[in-house]
Amino acid sequence: MEEIVKIRNLGFKYPDGTTLKFDGQDFTVGRGERVVMLGPNGSGKSTLLSLLLGLLKPSEGEIEVLGVDPSKEYEKIRERIGALLQNVDLQIIAPRVWDDVSFSPRNYGYKEEETARLVEDILKKLEIEHLKDKVPHYLSGGEKTKVGLAGALVIKPELLILDEPFEHIDPACRTELIKLLNRVNKENGTAIILSTHNMNTVPLIADTVYLIAEGGNIAGKGTPKEIFSQVETLSKCHIEPPILGELFSALKKQGVEMDISLTVDEAACTIANAMVLSKNKTGLG
Amino acid sequence: MSHMHIPDGVLPVWIVTAGWVVTALLLAFCIKRVSSIELKRKVPLIGIISALMIVGMTLEIVPIAYHINLTVVAGIVLGPALAFISVFIVDLLISMFGHGGVTVVGLNTIIIGAEAVLGYYLFQLFKEVMGNKSMFWESSLAAFLSLFLSTSIMLGVIYISPEKIGSIGHLVSGTGSDTNGQRLLEDGINFSRFAKTVFILSPLGWILESVITGLVVKYVYRVRPDLILPERA
Amino acid sequence: MDVSAIDYYANHGRSFLHGARALSKIIFAGLVIASVVISNSFYLLLAVYFSLLTIAIWTRLPVLKIVTIAAYPAIFALIFAAASWNGSWVSAGVIVLKALSASLAMVILIVTTPYPDVFSSIEPVLPRIITEGLFLTYRSLFVLLELTDNLVKGLRVRGGLTHGRYIKNVVNFSSGIGLLLVRGLDLSERFYGVLNVRGYSGRISGGGRHEKTGVNDFAAIVIGVLIFGAALLIKKNGELSVYDGCMLAISLAALILSAAYVVLPNTWGRAWKR
Numbered sequence: 071m072e073e074i075v076k077i078r079n080l081g082f083k084y085p086d087g088t089t090l091k092f093d094g095q096d097f098t099v100g101r102g103e104r105v106v107m108l109g110p111n112g113s114g115k116s117t118l119l120s121l122l123l124g125l126l127k128p129s130e131g132e133i134e135v136l137g138v139d140p141s142k143e144y145e146k147i148r149e150r151i152g153a154l155l156q157n158v159d160l161q162i163i164a165p166r167v168w169d170d171v172s173f174s175p176r177n178y179g180y181k182e183e184e185t186a187r188l189v190e191d192i193l194k195k196l197e198i199e200h201l202k203d204k205v206p207h208y209l210s211g212g213e214k215t216k217v218g219l220a221g222a223l224v225i226k227p228e229l230l231i232l233d234e235p236f237e238h239i240d241p242a243c244r245t246e247l248i249k250l251l252n253r254v255n256k257e258n259g260t261a262i263i264l265s266t267h268n269m270n271t272v273p274l275i276a277d278t279v280y281l282i283a284e285g286g287n288i289a290g291k292g293t294p295k296e297i298f299s300q301v302e303t304l305s306k307c308h309i310e311p312p313i314l315g316e317l318f319s320a321l322k323k324q325g326v327e328m329d330i331s332l333t334v335d336e337a338a339c340t341i342a343n344a345m346v347l348s349k350n351k352t353g354l355g
Numbered sequence: 356m357s358h359m360h361i362p363d364g365v366l367p368v369w370i371v372t373a374g375w376v377v378t379a380l381l382l383a384f385c386i387k388r389v390s391s392i393e394l395k396r397k398v399p400l401i402g403i404i405s406a407l408m409i410v411g412m413t414l415e416i417v418p419i420a421y422h423i424n425l426t427v428v429a430g431i432v433l434g435p436a437l438a439f440i441s442v443f444i445v446d447l448l449i450s451m452f453g454h455g456g457v458t459v460v461g462l463n464t465i466i467i468g469a470e471a472v473l474g475y476y477l478f479q480l481f482k483e484v485m486g487n488k489s490m491f492w493e494s495s496l497a498a499f500l501s502l503f504l505s506t507s508i509m510l511g512v513i514y515i516s517p518e519k520i521g522s523i524g525h526l527v528s529g530t531g532s533d534t535n536g537q538r539l540l541e542d543g544i545n546f547s548r549f550a551k552t553v554f555i556l557s558p559l560g561w562i563l564e565s566v567i568t569g570l571v572v573k574y575v576y577r578v579r580p581d582l583i584l585p586e587r588a
Numbered sequence: 589m590d591v592s593a594i595d596y597y598a599n600h601g602r603s604f605l606h607g608a609r610a611l612s613k614i615i616f617a618g619l620v621i622a623s624v625v626i627s628n629s630f631y632l633l634l635a636v637y638f639s640l641l642t643i644a645i646w647t648r649l650p651v652l653k654i655v656t657i658a659a660y661p662a663i664f665a666l667i668f669a670a671a672s673w674n675g676s677w678v679s680a681g682v683i684v685l686k687a688l689s690a691s692l693a694m695v696i697l698i699v700t701t702p703y704p705d706v707f708s709s710i711e712p713v714l715p716r717i718i719t720e721g722l723f724l725t726y727r728s729l730f731v732l733l734e735l736t737d738n739l740v741k742g743l744r745v746r747g748g749l750t751h752g753r754y755i756k757n758v759v760n761f762s763s764g765i766g767l768l769l770v771r772g773l774d775l776s777e778r779f780y781g782v783l784n785v786r787g788y789s790g791r792i793s794g795g796g797r798h799e800k801t802g803v804n805d806f807a808a809i810v811i812g813v814l815i816f817g818a819a820l821l822i823k824k825n826g827e828l829s830v831y832d833g834c835m836l837a838i839s840l841a842a843l844i845l846s847a848a849y850v851v852l853p854n855t856w857g858r859a860w861k862r
Contacts, residue, residue, distance in 0.1 A: 125781045144784075153785050159729065160778050163706030165723050169793050177789045205599055205702060207730040221786070362661040364624045364686030371625075386717055394717065395788045399779035402724025403772040403831050406732050409725070411765070413591055415738070428769065444721045451698045451706065452594060453658040453691030463605060513850070549671030559634070567762045574766030582773060 071100030074229060074261055079133035082117055082286075090114040092131070097280060097288055098188065101228070102259040104252075106272050107271040109282030110308040115265040116156055118286070119233050122263070123153055138184045143181070149178055152222030152260075154215075160268035161218050162206040162337065167198070170206065171220045173347075212243035219247070223254060230254070232264040236271055248274050258291065270311040272298075273332030282306045299330050356473030361463060363456035370516040378517065381468070382443060385436040401437055404429045405444045411526040414470070421560055426467055427498040428570050432575075432582055438471035439464075447513030466509045474568075475503035490583065495569030502561040510550050590657060596656075597699040601791060603647045604804045605696070610675045610705035611806035613697045619812030620693035623819035624686050630678045631832040632822045633685035636815055638839035640692040643811065647700055657703045658695040661687040708793055716790055723792040728775065735771060 080092040092114065098104050120126045122135055125143030133139055136147040155161050164170035171192060175185040195197045196216050201209065208297045209217060214332045215235060222230060228252075236244050248271055254260050264275065272279060272294050279297040281290035283306060297321035298304070298315035311319070314337050318330045327342055389397055411423040414562045430438040443464045450457040477497035485493055598606075605613060623636060644654050665687035669680035698706065703726050711719045729764045748760035818835050 095681045120781070123781075123785050148785070148787050151785075155778075155782065155785070160775060161782050163724065163727055163779060164792050165702075165707070165726055165781055166793075169704070173788075173792070174786050176791050179789075205595070205704065206727070207595075207734075208599065286706065362665045362683075362687030363666070363690030365619060365665065365683055381717070382718075386715055388756050389717075392718065394790055397730075398717065398792075399776035399783070400773075402728045403732070403776040404778070405721065405725040406728035407660050407769060408771050409591065409729055410736050410768070413733070414793040423765070425765070432769070432773070440717060440721065444718060444725055447718075447722070448703075450724065450740045451694055451703070452591065452660075455697040456661065456687070456689070456690060457617075457694055458625060465756040491781065506857050514802055546671075548673070549668070552667050552670055563758075566758060567765065570762030571757055571766040571769060574763045575769055578766070579770050579773070582770070 071103065072134050074101050075099035076192045078132045080121065080128045080133055082121060082126060083129040089352050090117055090287055092118060094287045094288040095132055095291050099261055099263055100262055102279045104255055104262045104275055105280065106276035107265040107280045110284065113282045113284055114286040115282055116233050119231055119265060122231060127147065129194060143340055149225060149226045150233065152225065152227035154222050154233065154235050155354050156219045158214050158218035162214060165205060165206050167217050168202040170217060171224055173221055175250045190225050196220050204249045210241060211238040212264045215239055215247065227260060230260050230262045232262065234265055236266055236268045243343055245270060263351065269310060294332050295330055298332060360515060361456055362553040363458045366459065366516050370512065371458050371462065374459060378443065378461040378464045381439060383570055385439045386508045388436040389438060397437060401441050401444065409446045409448060414571050417446040421563065423564055423567050426470040427501055430471035430475035431478050431494065431572060434545045435475045437506060438475060441472050442468040462512055469508050470501045470505040474498055477501055489575040491569040494572035495565040498568035499561050499565040502564060506557055510553060513549055514546055521561050531564055591729060593653065594699055597649045600651065600704045601647060601649055601700055603700065604807060605647055605700040608804035608808045609799050610701045610709040612808045613701050616808040617697040617813035617834045619816040621690045623744060623816045624690045626823055627819045630682050631824050633682060633689060633820060635825055635835040635839040637685055637689045638843045639815060640689060640696060642833050642842045642846045643696055647696065648850065649699055654695055654699055660691040661691045704793060719769050720792050731775065732768065732772060735768060739768060771848055788825060
């Protein structure tokens, strides 16, 4: 898989002298890959995303996004990246939803008809056409997230960067958003890098999970199953595993060996199979 | 009521027009001065500080017209050129809420803009003289003096244009003539009475605004000194 | 100055004026203000004020609230009136009515037109930095108003604003404003980041909604033209002409009939209590 994001021994120094060092493992993202970053507050997830977006300059190390160093040449790749920053309310800057969603194409100099077509398409896809004339401060949290996302997706980016997109939205809206992101990933081949504290969503949205410990240290990398099986590493990073991960780990402690399942359907299937198997065993005995 | 918003229709057209012309020239000068700063850096700053001034105006301290304006704070944080642009935006917006006349946005911008610009320079002067020892006193004094001076500018505007106010009486009663209006002007009754009223009502506003400006600047200096002293950034 | 209420009315109202284009309403307000500026007739100004009250009623928004918002300049007008006092209540009334009418015309414009539409209409005559500043001020305003609301609540809950302790209150209130300023400047950094990431090159707004001109626009402009025409006519014919009386009588009748038709039967309690 072609790597579109690569960082190596990246470091960042805040004005107050605090330093983050994203070392431990290399951080890479392949084309069309869905990557989730997990880590406690202050571990540097948002800082890393800001570094990828060229909003901050690294103090050391290497960073490459779509073939360029974003801290130096972000202009070159800007049209290929969509971003939804933390607290989406502050990302919506235009006075109306239509203005905000059309913000990037208008500023990139797209023709008026092309802009209108792109905006109509994305509003339709996200099922928010009815909001197009609304002003942002009358939208609900979920609506604001969708509007922010529409603004990020309107230019059909190759890479989508989302900083805690599930914050301040209800579970139904979260599920809807996950479906939508997966659809965008599948249909357009858009790679997604996302940071979240919501563990239960991780298995639904991630191909690869990175664990970021305090100070930026990349403490783990793997599929959701691999990551959530590493109970010790998770606790070192002050991360609670998702509820199903905890269940399987408790079952393991009770002597019931089962492959960890992270979705409800998968878990139900695994447990049912195990029960049938144990019944058969008892019957045979 | 640290400063007055001139309402519509009370001043003669020539002075209202002159207000617009002078404001347009000053705006052009300010825009030229800040042209070296990129638009995407200055637009958010102007937007936030203008919004903050409007928020200040929505918070009435003493009921009926005594609210804070934060013009001097805007001057200190933005510098004179951006602050003047910000004041114009605020005046334009508040005129839409009926909070100050729309035809006199030009004049009101000169008066309130002067507050921000003078506030900035006086604060720099006091900083120079007193060092960075007492941000409270330096900014309070700057605010008090600039409010006094901006009120004086407003009175200056009224002084050069009292004939309209004086002439309303005879036009309504239908008995007077221009001489009647002139007599009022010559006696100086209108102006002195007006100035007295303003100088009786305003000081409470000046004191409140100055104290709040001082406390705000002191607070910001403690938590983000780089905003008050850019050289520290 | 209840900014949130004004914005809410503009975005959620359903009257004929809400249906008109921003430019038509700007022309209407401009004509009314021009009438106020050129006229010194007490009766005409009273008629204009009555006409505006009638229109305010027809916006089907809380009339008392609108009139109160628009009454703010009266405080300053009273100072001007006091300064030019010549023993005649009528001349003082002229000054106050001028301020009240101009202000009510602007408030009618803004409670029936969302700010972004007004900005888009005046965009062509203003420098780019001013229009972009207007749009971002509008956006920031509601973010800051929310922060302020939380801040004031926080101060109240934690005893920072207590009855009777005025000096302490001022100190705490000022610290709150300081905090708001610091947060605001962080916010401006954030906006700068967003503008960077999203490729800003000098166009925050998309140029406003593309609406067709309709009968509502015609109505708004005709009302403006009628008021301005009357002002011109009365100015030409002098004070207390037959036109003054007619205009006053018509506007008063319109006001009474509108109040009787719109406010009294349906929304008396609701509209006036708000």
